[in-house]
Amino acid sequence: MLETKRNFAADRAIIEAATEGPWTADGCYVEIPDDSYVGGRGPLAYGGVEGGPENATFIAAARTGWPAALDRIAELEAELSEVSAELATEISDYDRLQGILVDIVDKLQILAKKVNANGSEKVESTT
Numbered sequence: 100m101l102e103t104k105r106n107f108a109a110d111r112a113i114i115e116a117a118t119e120g121p122w123t124a125d126g127c128y129v130e131i132p133d134d135s136y137v138g139g140r141g142p143l144a145y146g147g148v149e150g151g152p153e154n155a156t157f158i159a160a161a162r163t164g165w166p167a168a169l170d171r172i173a174e175l176e177a178e179l180s181e182v183s184a185e186l187a188t189e190i191s192d193y194d195r196l197q198g199i200l201v202d203i204v205d206k207l208q209i210l211a212k213k214v215n216a217n218g219s220e221k222v223e224s225t226t
Contacts, residue, residue: 105167110160117157118150129158 118131128136131154 105164105171107168107171110164110168113153113157113160113164116150116153118154 118133121132123130125136130136
């Protein structure tokens with residue numbers, strides 16, 4: 100099966116050129132807001148109805164465009180979930196390391212106080 104990338108900008112242009120929704124399924128017809136129908140017999144999607152050819156294009160494109168959009172959304176949600184999990188791990192590591200660093204700083208401050216308290220003791224040179 101040949102996989103092609105959807106051109107979402109072109110899909111959006113097709114949607115914008117079609118009659119505004121909402122559209123309602125009525126058997127094998129599609130009713131549009133002005134109470135006319137697209138599809139089936141008569142003028143419908145071809146002539147007689149303003150925007151008929153654009154509506155037919157929209158219907159044809161929507162058959163593959165909508166599933167492609169949903170597939171892409173699913174991919175992006177999966178990527179977002181993966182990145183969110185990685186970020187949660189990084190935050191956890193950061194918090195753990197920050198705790199260790201705080202402990203080290205506390206110990207260094209205690210050590211510095213001890214050194215300052217004994218600061219009068221000087222190491223004699225052996226030379």
